[in-house]
Amino acid sequence: MKEPLLSLNHLACGYHQQTVVNDLSLTLAAGEIACLLGPSGCGKTTTLRAIAGLEPVTSGSISILGKTVSGPHQQLPPNQRGLGMVFQEHALFPHLTVADNVAFGLRHQSRSQRQERVQACLQRVRLGGLDQRYPHELSGGQQQRVALARALAPQPALLLLDEPFASLDLDLRRSLAQELGDILRQEKVTTLLVTHDQEEAFALADRVGVMQQGRLEQWDTPYNIYHAPANRFVAEFAGYGTFLHGTVHDGNTVHTSLGDVTGRSRAPLQPGTEVEVLLRPEDVIADESAPLALPVTRRQFTGASILYHLRVGANETLLCQTDSHTNVVEGDNLHVRLGTKHLVAFETH
Numbered sequence: 001m002k003e004p005l006l007s008l009n010h011l012a013c014g015y016h017q018q019t020v021v022n023d024l025s026l027t028l029a030a031g032e033i034a035c036l037l038g039p040s041g042c043g044k045t046t047t048l049r050a051i052a053g054l055e056p057v058t059s060g061s062i063s064i065l066g067k068t069v070s071g072p073h074q075q076l077p078p079n080q081r082g083l084g085m086v087f088q089e090h091a092l093f094p095h096l097t098v099a100d101n102v103a104f105g106l107r108h109q110s111r112s113q114r115q116e117r118v119q120a121c122l123q124r125v126r127l128g129g130l131d132q133r134y135p136h137e138l139s140g141g142q143q144q145r146v147a148l149a150r151a152l153a154p155q156p157a158l159l160l161l162d163e164p165f166a167s168l169d170l171d172l173r174r175s176l177a178q179e180l181g182d183i184l185r186q187e188k189v190t191t192l193l194v195t196h197d198q199e200e201a202f203a204l205a206d207r208v209g210v211m212q213q214g215r216l217e218q219w220d221t222p223y224n225i226y227h228a229p230a231n232r233f234v235a236e237f238a239g240y241g242t243f244l245h246g247t248v249h250d251g252n253t254v255h256t257s258l259g260d261v262t263g264r265s266r267a268p269l270q271p272g273t274e275v276e277v278l279l280r281p282e283d284v285i286a287d288e289s290a291p292l293a294l295p296v297t298r299r300q301f302t303g304a305s306i307l308y309h310l311r312v313g314a315n316e317t318l319l320c321q322t323d324s325h326t327n328v329v330e331g332d333n334l335h336v337r338l339g340t341k342h343l344v345a346f347e348t349h
């Protein structure tokens with residue numbers, strides 16, 4: 001097998017004797033884009049900082065291109081790791097122009113090489129023509145692009161981005177996230193990115209790591225994180241859905257109060273087991289001819305689709321996503337059928 005570009009082996013680190021990242025292992029292949037996703041405080045930034053060489057490691061190790069850069073008794077300085085970083089605290093130099101900011105990591109190159117690379121990077125992030133401006137003369141989104149150009153300029157082996165768009169409003173974030181994916185793929189730069197935003201992670205990444213309390217719960221493709229989550233935490237973090245109580249009938253079917261839920265299961269299910277089975281909004285299909293009718297408690301029009309909240313039993317809510325022309329209103333019944341393709345079920349404890 002090809003040597004991974006980045007590998008974390010049972011990594012643990014923390015602050016003041018307190019462990020914040022625990023037994024975390026992952027590998028990233030050259031050219032891949034990966035996102036660490038998880039709730040606030042779960043250790044995403046600490047993991048990134050350890051990879052950058054900004055935090056010591058208490059046990060385990062970090063290797064880049066097969067070379068150990070961090071271990072309990074070893075810490076290669078950040079500037080010798082071949083990394084590019086866009087961290088929130090690594091702001092632009094305010095007294096340098098855009099061009100000089102981007103040229104910062106290229107001091108060892110000749111003047112003409114440097115100028116050429118600066119222009120290429122600024123074009124790449126669509127800031128051509130703004131090279132003589134100062135950071136305070138740019139919008140927040142433009143400043144983030146300069147920071148990205150500066151990190152890309154020296155062609156790092158690995159790029160680390162910590163919530164690069166956190167300070168921007170949602171619209172700008174979403175469009176920049178898409179653009180970022182294009183830029184990273186054109187530059188073929190291996191990237192590990194931290195975000196809170198599940199949609200941003202899915203849209204950008206080849207691989208997503210979901211973290212909880214310092215542990216990596218799953219390291220997988222966005223598709224598997226969503227459709228074949230390893231546990232209930234990942235399932236709930238990855239998107240909307242409702243867990244219904246049920247009993248496994250066979251490996252592909254669970255009986256529930258709303259009927260049979262069928263699909264392929266990630267893990268084998270033993271007949272007779274009591275489980276909680278996941279229904280995502282797109283698994284619940286509006287169908288006028290279906291016998292199952294559930295009262296609508298809320299109707300959220302989102303433009304492209306409608307998200308219906310349907311009451312099940314005394315106080316459970318099932319979500320149903322329909323096209324935006326469905327005109328059933330709150331208080332009425334919506335007829336639905338279940339149309340799962342994947343069976344996501346976890347044993348009831």
Ligand SMILES: Nc1ncnc2c1ncn2[C@@H]1O[C@H](COP(=O)(O)OP(=O)(O)OP(=O)(O)O)[C@@H](O)[C@H]1O
Nearest residue numbers: 015016020038039040041042043044045046047196
């Ligand atoms: N310099 C520090 N000293 C002590 N504790 C810290 C320090 N930095 C972070 N922590 C703690 O370590 C834990 C993990 O923090 P970290 O910043 O890695 O989380 P995160 O997942 O990146 O969170 P967020 O999404 O909010 O940025 C938190 O409990 C935090 O309070």
